[in-house]
Amino acid sequence: MILMTTEDTISALREAIKVSPDNVPLRQHLGDSLCALGKFDEAEREYTFALVLSPDNSKLKLGLAGAFYQAGKYTQALVVVEDLLKRAEKPARAFVIHARLLLNDGQVEAAVRQYSEGVDLDPGVADASMAERLGIGLIGTNREVVDGKVRSFSESLAMDLDAEEDYAIVERSKIKFDDVGGMELMKEQVRMKIIYPLTNPDMFRAYGKKIGGGILLYGPPGCGKTYLAKATAGEIDAAFIPVGISDVLDMWIGSSERNLHDVFEQARRNKPCVLFFDEVDALAASRADMRQHAGRPVINQFLLELDGVDSSNEGILVLAATNAPWHLDPAFRRPGRFDRIIFVPPPDTSARAAILRILLRGKPVDDIDFEILAKKSEKLSGADLQAVVDHAVEGKIEQAMRSSGMPMPLTTKDIENALKRVKPSTSEWFATAKNYAMYSNQGGAYDDILKYLKL
Secondary structure: OOOOOOHHHHHHHHHHHHHOOOOHHHHHHHHHHHHHOOOHHHHHHHHHHHHHHOOOOHHHHHHHHHHHHHOOOHHHHHHHHHHHHOOOOOOHHHHHHHHHHHHHOOOHHHHHHHHHHHHHHOHHHOOHHHHHHHOOOOOOOOEEEEOOEEEEHHHHHHHHHHOOOOOOOOEEOOOOHHHOOOOHHHHHHHHHHHHHHHHOHHHHHHOOOOOOEEEEEEOOOOOOHHHHHHHHHHHOOOEEEEEOHHHHOOOOOOHHHHHHHHHHHHHHHOOOEEEEEOOHHHOOEOHHHOOOOOOHHHHHHHHHHHHOOOOOOOOEEEEEEEOOHHHEOHHHHOOOOOOEEEEOOOOOHHHHHHHHHHHOOOOOEOOOOHHHHHHHOOOOOHHHHHHHHHHHHHHHHHHHHHOOOOOOOEOHHHHHHHHOOOOOOOHHHHHHHHHHHHHOOHHHOOHHHHHHHOO
């Protein structure tokens, strides 16, 4: 019998945990169920809390690693997996997750070894699609060697047929700056760099300024970097192409560079276009820090594309976001590349009030005091505020279902109660950023962090 995970299951588990908050198996079950529904951030919280109660629990760590991986938090997933693989009894699933992480990093041979070892330990962890990507199990099929790797005939044929097709998905963003709470300084910098050159081209050409360029957004997670990028595209009614690490990195030698070139070419065919690279440090990591040379060609290709050596980038607006600017290769900060670097801090008081207004828009509310709530939510990121509203809504629905069964308006007190359940997610980031800003701040690159921390 197959048990399907539903919202009712989640609700029942949450109610059980209220009665038994220290029940580790119960919290693990909730984390697994949340993962099954794709709620990876919520699952992460459950696994993390359970690990406080049971720090050496391998099953919890496997669940946490899986949640990190599915949420795209590859660095955190790698830390957990490496810890599991140091143990005497290594979980088979940890090898498979490690193989996925290695494959994302372009380390194909190492990924094959890890995947094979995991399957040898427990055949039940085998993944047909993963094996196919690794080129495992091609015996008995028509095969050929492409770029130094074994591919089946059908794979090679599919690549040939797809060669002329667009690689990335072109979107049209409906988000505007009015939908972004606060961030007025960042908006104005984006306007000067990107929007005004497009709306007033003659003015900028008179001064010899090209239309286009690059902006690097950095700061703690959950503070609106991706949202700001989408709003920029919406402001100028431009094409929007989001690019993640999995869209570029490929297991075959030379394919990652071609993928990157294809993305830029597609942007050039859809001008004006906002090309947005999320977690750009994964594609543009410092070459000096690399232990292996596999990623260097991708970085070199990235630099060539930004420079527009073979094709003009006029009208291409390149935005990139990172939580770890200190891992970025210094070459990306030279003029003509990401020459404008913008620190995106947690929202200030007025921005928090604006964000809460946007988040509560369209919901039943009763005379919310946004100014009071903004003052009581210091240090919370935009994502944290979303979690606050989610908690308040869940509590109100539960209250309504127990009483009239009709929707009840959210009050200031409801939001205040929810604020007590959400801790700032930015604290850990600032602990790391402070060290870089104080002891590795060449050229004043991180002065904005010191200013924010009042150091």
